[in-house]
Amino acid sequence: MTMRRDPRPTPLDETSKAIIAELQTDGRRSFAAIGKKVELSEAAVRQRVHRLVETGAMQIVAVTDPLQLGFARQAMVGITVEGPIEPVAEAVGALEEVDYVVVTAGRYDILAELVCESDDHLLEIISGSIRAIDGVAGTETFMYLGLRKQTYSWGVR
Structure with a gap:
């Protein structure tokens, strides 16, 4: 979504x-x-x-543990873009393995979280899919070694 x-x-x-x-x-x-x-x-x-x-103010979803579902590799990918950022963000977000995309200010134009079945699958998505998107100038991958905190209950203001 x-x-x-x-x-x-x-x-x-x-x-x-x-x-x-x-x-x-x-x-x-x-x-x-x-x-x-x-x-x-x-x-x-x-x-x-x-x-x-x-209205998009809230989503109701089941939060799962990717490891228990057979996804052995998670990573955050920093993406630098040449040209307009939005079309690249949309294309990255359309990839099935991507579960989070944010346009950022700083070293990377886009951050995307990937959930993959293996290291080979991760390499396939980064090299064959993300880097093939028109406008992608470069990527840097941050492999997840262990999850220490994940929460969605930050309250309301």
Whole structure:
């Protein structure tokens, strides 16, 4: 799923923020249980969650461990671009093995996270796919050796 942020996001009200906070704590929590906490009906919570997902303010996903699913290699790839960055970011984001793409300021124009089955698969994607994209001037690969922290519950402001 491609995520594009609106440069002028609509501010969320306190009730929507409370619903998000409840789902960050437990993404399987029922609409009825959330409704009790935020003092809304189950139907009203369902409607708000649907709207939050539709507007891109929130995603509801299952976070998995790539190693347990047969993906032995994860890496972050820094990409430098010649010319317009957005078309390259879109092309990188379209690759099945890429699960995260961000346009950055600094040494790299784009950072992309790859989840691959093996080192050979990683090499194939970097050399055969990413470097073949028109506008890619160079890449640097950062192999993941161990995951120490991964969280998606940073709260709401």
